[in-house]
Amino acid sequence: MFPPRETSSSPLRTPNGRHSMSNLPDFPLSLALYNVLPVALTGLALWFLTRYVAQQDPADRGLALLGAGLILAGGLAKVSWKLIVATTGTDLVWLAAALFPLMAPGFALLAVALWGAVRGQRGRPVSAGLWRVALAVVALAFAAAALRYWVLAIPRGWFLPLLVLASLGNLAASLLLIRAAVSLRRWGTALLFAVNLLMIFALQPIAMMNPKTLAMHWTEQTLTALGTACFALAAYRLWRLTSRERSAARPGPA
Template structure:
């Protein structure tokens, strides 16, 4: 199909929303090391998304098929999701020691599987599980602070993203109209994540802010 430039440009929107949401979530971590790791993870996820967007924009503009940018998505997303998931696990455990090696092991096994199979599918699995874990952990943190709107938005975001799976298997998947529908759903999902992350971080920081004013 002919990929419109407008569609390629719109694809940057959910990436920006999602990256901002992940960055906000990273700041809920109780230790500087976890916050740094989480923020680095958020930036890696964002870099993967931006790379894919640049590929789409170049393709839509007729500038070429930059496969390296397209293929960067899942490796960067998997690595970033692993870092952020560990940071949020530290948050859920209230700063207690949380070993990083199980997270690194899963990522390493998926990376090795991708190399051996000469396919990005194992890293796709790692990236998918990672970003799903991030929303689940975010919801747990939000529930701890009774932020039920945030919990609902995390769930909504997951439902919307999962709803994309059957759409991508449709015979109409490659039509422009279907691409707009999919990107609209993805944008809504990432917007829900961004608002949920903001509500969560605000709740986590509120006791600190209240204590500072007393």
Template sequence: MSTATEVVLARGVDVCTEYNVPLAVEDFAPVILAGIAFWYLAQAVRVALPRAYPVALVGGLVVTLGGLAKATWKILVATGCWEYPILENLLFPCIALGFSATAWAAFSLAKGREANPWLFVAFPLAAGLGSGWMSWSAGEYKNWPLLIAAAVAACVMAISLAVVAFRAGKRSVGYLLVIYTLGTNILPPLAAQPAQSLEIQWAEQLTNTAVQASFLVSAMWLLSYYRERAASGAVEATAEAGVS
């Protein structure tokens, strides 16, 4: 655990006064929404591509774990200035690995079959090695290679799911996933700015909550869509068997 003085020296801002408790509590909202959305996504993958289900499930769990760690770090800082950098920094490898897994599952859904996994494995690993090398060279933690890997993977995931929605004629869900993609690219650079006012942070967190809510609605539709397809296919197979 770092002292308050070490935190100020390392960051250039006093995180002990940067967050208040309501802001820190609200940070759990987008994490919970995203976690539920990932569960729905994994169930949709389970219906459509059962062998890809464990990857989708674990990927969503890992992203959620990283988000919970960061939200926990924020509330500890806000309530007692207890600074555990490992909780904050755990976010970045978790989202890089987790989003890469869910991106592979979503891309496989869009293709209708399991995609080649190697690019989705190599990309976050390369980002992790790059982050480790840069951190060792600079003598301090550098997370931006992992952040870039996570952003790219999240975009691949959302765009793949949007393709599924547009193909199915569900344009409203497709547009929600476009909003999710835009939010994924806009919010991280804004959140990375130092010494933000509470008003700006509230705007960012509420926007993130809305973005994750759009993901949840999309994932719920996705599960319903694949269940309907599976049921329709079972009916058709039964009818064909009866005719033969």
């Protein structure tokens, strides 16, 4: 899963009134297109995870679908912004800022749905009201964001609560998936989920570096693509394994 983070590649206005990526004289279209790969891989992983949730905890399939849709929408918004900047020099600030308002609730909803699915996989009872817990957590984070931004007038005060929600949701989802793989004794799948999680932590120092060279941007995106590739493969393996186990456990015709 691509890590929820904000990089230093924010647009700056140039003397001719157009925009270019900070720290880069010319943000290349090739790099903007390369950004599509992690989002596509994440979308593939989310597809398998929603099917996994539907198998193990059908009641929370809608929760997983909504969460996955929000995560993917956030990634597509950021990729679209980068492509527009690279091709036209136009900075659509609202499009860049949409990342965390979309991804934060998405990760929270997905994590709660996965919690129910992992319990279902282990044969444990699942609460029918998980969606209430998810919505309460999301509402609390957005209330904190609104309070900091509109009441306390903190510049970009909305950002921190949503960053915390996205990070915790991503971490919880990753740990739950590792646990699901370990409980099935699929160590390779657990390792793939763990590699993605480690890549998320490894990318944080790079994301905070300023200024960044073009080579650093390529390195950052390559590591992100590697992590999401591991995540997509692990999600597929988990879904395939649990599908086979459910099929094998189904009684045959008399």
